[in-house]
Every structure is written in structure tokens, then in C-alpha cells.
Amino acid sequence: MATSSSHSAVRRVAIFGGTHGNELSGVLLVKHWLKHGEEIARRSMEVRPFITNPKAVEKCVRYIDTDLNRVFDNQSLSGDQKGKVPYEIEQARKINSLFGPKGSKNGYDVILDLHNTTAHMGATLILENSRDDFTIQMCKYIQTSMAPESCAVLLIEHPGVKYATTRSIAKHPIGIEVGPQPQGVVRADILRTMKNVVNYALDFMQYFNEGTEFPPCSLEVYRVLEKIDYPRNESGDLGAIIHPSLQDQDWKPLNPGDPMFITMDGEVTCYEGENTVYPTFVNEAAYYEKNQAFAKTEKVTLMAQALRL
């Protein structure tokens, strides 16, 4: 019954830093690797570090004109926009021509896109496709290697929540999100975690290229269900903030009746759903403007076939 999926060797891998210019772990690591490529070199493949939003990095802001990690859709990439093009759209087209084109045979095999969050998510791998056995096997390998440190896998396949990521131009995109770290700050502990995740990802690909066979595996992932916004007042300002009992509780069960928000007057809003969910991106700084206080997820187990060259 169990079949094995055959897959061609990984030839080209990119490591993106600075997709958000104020998420400093990836910025510092990629800048370092641009000078010290030997640390990420693996003999069976090309590994290319790349700063994706240099102007945002220079100013230490998330973006200049628009969020680079939301504009890798066909319309933005196709270049038929009229008038002055936002900086990040220009940049997206350039990145697409260097590492894509998106959806083509010529795209890079794997892109590791490095991000930080202010949420207490620890090391997190972001998976875009539940049927991509290669990436599921890679997540499993990284997760196992990181233990006992936790390494959650977030699946953002849901059509209402999925977005056109920078890394989506690769055949196997994977986001690496590590927190908590404030914007504009670099913490040594978070940096080390991110570096470990990248190195385990590269090790996996090297072993695979060398002929290592990976047995069938199951992977527990948190599948995004829905974004939850803050309560807002008439003028759209925050009407309440994350309740202390939800703060820093990413990946922990939120049960019906549990508090989610609290107003300045102490009024509490509780979760009224029917099922236990697992919040993530709780109180992420960058998501206030995206009307997201946290994302609800459910636990799902994915299966991957055995993998070999």
C-alpha cells in the first residue's frame, strides 16, 4: 500500500531575509551569510542568501509602500499596472525574475523566508500546501531535530487566509517565523533558534540529495481557520485589548468560555465558538493594521509518503 514518492534533487535554494525590514534576525543572518557563505554551503546544491526588501531594511520598517509579503499574485507580478509602481511591487517583479518565475519549471526549488513575530510562537514553520510531501518531510525533519525545543507547523492553506507570499515563487516555499522579538530588536536567543532551523533545513536537503530515504511520516500541523479582529469602537480605534490570560499563550487551547479581550473598563469578551481552537500570532504588532488580534487554528495530522531521490 505505502508508496514512495520520487523526487528530483534539490539544486537551488534561496534564503530570504528582510522581507519585513524590521524583523532583524533574518536581516542579520542573511547579511552575515552574504559575507560568510561557507556557513550555509552544502556541496550538492547552490544556497543563495538574499535581502528581499533592502530599502525597508535600511529604514528598519516593515515596508516602504506596501507589504512585500502580500504582493506575489499574478496581477502584481505581471506588470500591467498603470502609473507609478509601489516600491515593493517593483521589488517583487525583480525577485520573481531572479528566483521564479512563479509557477514555472525555472523557479528555485526551495525558498526559506525568515521572519520574526512579537507573539510567543517560538520556532514556527509556515507551510502553504498540505499535499507537498517534500516540504512535509522537511518540516518533520526540522521538528524532530529541534526537539526538545518546540517547533510548530502552521498551515496557511485556507483560501480566506492564504496570501501571496514572497516565497511562493519557489516550488517548495517555507516560512520560518520565530518569536517573541520586538520589531527593530535582535535577541541572541531568537537568532540562534532561527539559525538552527535554517541549518536543519539545509541538512535535510543535503541528505536527500545524497540518497537518504525518508520513511512515510505523519505531521501534526495547526491549520488556520480564521482571523479574529480586536473589538473596535465607532471610529475604528481599539475597543479592547488581548486579555492577560490569552497573552503569550500561542498554540495553547482556547476553549468555549475562555476570555479573549478586555476593555479599558475591565469588561471581558469570551470565546463563544463550539470547539476548542489554538490561537496563534497573538498580539502581533504588524497585524493591528491588518485587523487581526490573533488567528484561530485547529490541529490536523498530515501524512506524507516515503521520500527518496
Next chain:
Amino acid sequence: MATSSSHSAVRRVAIFGGTHGNELSGVLLVKHWLKHGEEIARRSMEVRPFITNPKAVEKCVRYIDTDLNRVFDNQSLSGDQKGKVPYEIEQARKINSLFGPKGSKNGYDVILDLHNTTAHMGATLILENSRDDFTIQMCKYIQTSMAPESCAVLLIEHPGVKYATTRSIAKHPIGIEVGPQPQGVVRADILRTMKNVVNYALDFMQYFNEGTEFPPCSLEVYRVLEKIDYPRNESGDLGAIIHPSLQDQDWKPLNPGDPMFITMDGEVTCYEGENTVYPTFVNEAAYYEKNQAFAKTEKVTLMAQALRL
């Protein structure tokens, strides 16, 4: 020997929020109190909440053109600058005319200026003058009321480190700095701490106005000695980051030989001073651009005379 210092009643108090537009505890509290003044009302005095940098608050950035909390010097306030005036200088002049003028009899009695930091400083009171018995007594009262929660007092009197703060237009300026909280994030626990500090400050002034006598007191403060920058490379970029054993260790002793920084290659820089110091503002996001990785302080005990109306 012990003398008592007589002081006139406190008539006008301002509470400033949003001096830095992305430090959200003060922004949210002041916006709330603008609608619910009863929460901060004390019958013996006027208490006026005020958003000092509304444009920066609107955009959720530290400042628009220049740091509002550095421009309350006589030159900036006097208005003889040529050409287009930066937004924050305009705003400083407006604030000075509403709550000052700086150094005059007409200035507000007390300004509480609300700030957040990404450093693990807990509740911190920032004192500008070691001979201001009234403010020392207020700090002592707040510190005692906050116990067992810690409430450090930072003295920024050193001429090389002192800066022209927004609150410096009051007779008794006091900064309230609470962390850790990322920029652009509001945490319920940090908000509650800040609210408590403000309320204890107002209680102190109300008791004082009612005739309560405060006995002579001593106050342990951390006096700023020097700013320490990150190691930098040729191009001015970060050459090293805060060492994990210094991260989150604000107010803890840094002894000769203790690690301060670590490079991407794992090289460690240690503290080579002769005396134990107490670091603060360790890894504050806003201070990367100010060339400050942390500030060195020493412990000093201040004495204040008894205080009565």
C-alpha cells in the same frame, strides 16, 4: 537637625501620552482618560490628560521628523529657527505654551510623561533632579505603594546623558517608563502597571494637598553614568549583539569580566570596567539609532527632607 521643606499646593498636573507614538500603553490610557476624566480626577487639583505627538500616534511611529522627547531646549523652543520647522519642533512650542513656559512660574506643577520600552525594566520612574525633594518624596511613595512589584528610579542628571525632555517644562517632571513591551503592541499587564503608577502619583499629590506630612526619606536610585554603544563594523552596521546573559537583566549587577556582546561568529566582548554597574535600557529598540545598546548606572541613595504643605 532635620528640617522640613514647605511647598505650595499642587494645582495643575498633566499626564502626557504618545510622546513616542508607538509606545501604546500611554497612548491608550490617555485616550481613555480624555473620555473618562473621572478616573484620574482628584478634587484638590486639575489633572489634564494630553496626547503630545498626535501625528506620530496616528501613524504608530516614534516620531515624524525628529524625537519630540529631545527638543525641549531653549533654542528649539524659542522659535528663531530658519526655514521649514520640523513637525515635532512646532509641536514642542505648542506644548510649551500650553503647559509651560519652561522654567517659568506659570508652568504646570507636575507632568507625568508615559513611555514604554522593549527592555525588561519593569515599572521605572525617571527623575531629572537629585535635589527636588517633592519629586523624590513622590517616587518614594509610588515605590512603596507598588511593592512587592518592583519600581526602580532612574536618575538622568548626568550632563552627558541628560536630554531636553517633553516633561521638562513642568516644575516637577517625572517620566514613567514601563516594559518590556514591543513597539506597536499593547499588553494588558504592562497597561495595568502603568495605570497603577499614575494613580499612586495622583494619590500622593492629593494627600499632600490635604495636608499629609511626609517624613524625611531616603531613596535608592540608579544614576546614569554612560551610554554604551554596540560594537560596529566599518560601515557602521552592528558588529555584535547583546549577549544572552545580559539580555533581560536590567538593574542586575554587571561585574568586571561579565559578557556584554556576542558577534555572529560567537566572539564575546566582556565588561572591562573596574566597578560593578547596573545596566538599564538593555536592547531598547529605539536606541539602536541613538548608538546605545544599554546605559550603565550606579546605585546612589538620595535623601529628602520631610515634606508638608
